[in-house]
Amino acid sequence: MLDITTLHYLVVAAALFVLGVIGVLTRRNVVIVLMSIELILNAVNLNLVAFSRMWGNLHGQVFSIFIVVDAAAEAAVGLGILIAFFRNKETINVDEIDLLKW
Amino acid sequence: MLQALHSFIGHDAPGGTPGQANNQLWALIYVLIIFAGVSVAVMAMNWLERKALAHFQVRLGPMRVGPHGLLQPIADAVKLLIKEDIIPDEADAFVFWIAPLIGLLAAFTVYTVVPFGPSQAVSDMNIGILFMLGVSSLAVLGIVMAGWASNSHYPLIGALRSSAQMVSYEVAMGLAVISAILMTSLHGLGLYGVSSQSDGTGTLSMIGIVQAQQEQHVWFLFKFFPLGLIAFVIFAIAMVAETNRAPFDLPEAESELTAGFHTEYSGLRWSLFMLAEYAAMIAVSAIAVTLWLGGWLRPFPNLLSGPTWDFIFALFPGLTFLGLGAVAFLGTARMPKHPYFKIQTIGLAGFGVVLAGIGVLLLAVPIAAKVSNQDFLNRSTLALMNVYWFVLKVALFMYLYIWYRATWPRYRFDQLMKVGWKVMLPISLGVLIVTAIVGVIL
């Protein structure tokens, strides 16, 4: 317990990942769903950086930088879509965003 | 104990900064000294701003509280502390409470990497400049939350405008910083010198940047003239916008938005915002001084080198304080002779005596070092000089801030955003590209 190995970091990342998945599956507020997606991406980043430390090269860190760039782009576009939808329907409930439902 | 003191006070302590030497006690002592120093600097800045603005506007400013208003900051602090703490009714109490703390946290954490000398910093992180840029960008969060938590439309609009402005000028700031970092990898001497053996390794650490300027014998302000100058001017303008100061202070201007995002804050909470604003001003000025103005280096360390010139420049701190004491004595002589002013005259004379005493003490150190040539005194002289020149350059920037506020009208918000995105960003990109090309060609 006192010697911090790679496995410790992987467990923390798994916990963050599962918390993000719970947020995506159960919350009704779209903004909080998007924030849970950011939690998931952070968990993946932590995994990558932990493995990069284990193997001793920096490929994991470079890949995690790309994931951060990706998350920024996705957050921007996702929130843009949310704003456009909010202007149309005045709601941010996932259950009420069902215009394409048959 | 004395040995420990000896090894840590002074130029080039063994093992570097307390952060590098893993010395928690000295790191804590440095943190406390910096905290106390910044607080005193903020109070002095408060007084100087009111007096200087007043003199710019041909009036006198605070004159009553102490001699020439010297105790005005203390009176202000006491007033703010005893004011009633008002929280708006529908406001979110937790976010309302935490917003000034985030601004304060962001402003003060930056001082971890500010270098006062080659080993006088709390910790010399390898990503020093990246850390400073990142932490100073956390201040935006405090402002956004302050505006939102106040549950009132003036603070909300002020907070949105202020955060949009800060985020826009952060981009230009970052690009200007990068073009200064590019210059650290050149290893050549002089204005346009690029060494042929330069392997393209620069550094992001603050102490490394100043040491690169020392090695290249030129401040980055003058390197690749005029590229360094343009990058410096972009950073200087962006840092004024970043700290919400005139002429970019529309979000908190009184005539426009009734004090913007801190309208609903009163008493101690408002003073936390002001403390955070002044501390952020000093921090970004410290970045500008470190990156372009040579940090702690004295003027002309290579052109006017040698022990005599070192000794002459080492006398500057003491002479500065003696000069300030002389100004205080001059003020005492010009005080009206009415018995109402007796206390103020005595107070000003006492203040002059204190300043002159500090000046004499600071003169004694280099003179004793020259006479006895003891190692501790030599290193203390060097450390004193480093800290003095750094603080002098930062003080120059502080005076410039006040000068800008007195002189220029404020930008309208759409003009502000236009300048930020359409003028500053292309120019800073251009400077970056040209610096990189010149660095490769030469």
Place this chain on the structure above:
Amino acid sequence: MTPVATPLFFYMLSGIAILGGLLVITRRNAVHSALALIVTLLAVAGLYLMLYAPFVAGVQIIVYAGGIMVLFLFVIMLVNLERTVKQRQFNRIWPVGLVASCALLALFLSVYEKGKSLFEGRPVPTLTEASNTQQVGVLLYGNAGQIGPYTFAFEIASLLLLVAILGAVIMAKKRI
């Protein structure tokens, strides 16, 4: 530089990160969730520093905590409705989501337990912290006239950001 009190900092930072994650998914008010997410992001940046990745930690603070979270807070303020705070916060079928996520966590932990032997006995390589940024730069940009292994991906990432800027601006415009 020898690390100091590593287990203490690890447990403190990971505890703060997980607590922040819990607060993100359970708060009624979206602004409180955003604040908790900022705390989580800063704690994860601290974990990166412990993993000898200072550049990634700096990028995390500048981009994630200083950029993306400001964007989230702006949008929360724009779409803030009074009635969302008083409505039901969780789905009607939230037990199903919870059970599925717990199953996922159990899967992860069993995989780690089975593969535990892969992580032991490996000598921890000494990464020099001094040139971390430079090595990342070499991987991204290339060295001595050659392009690096990730240069192409770097250029495509910049195109991705351009597309994202255009997309966000067009999506949020009132009239195209």
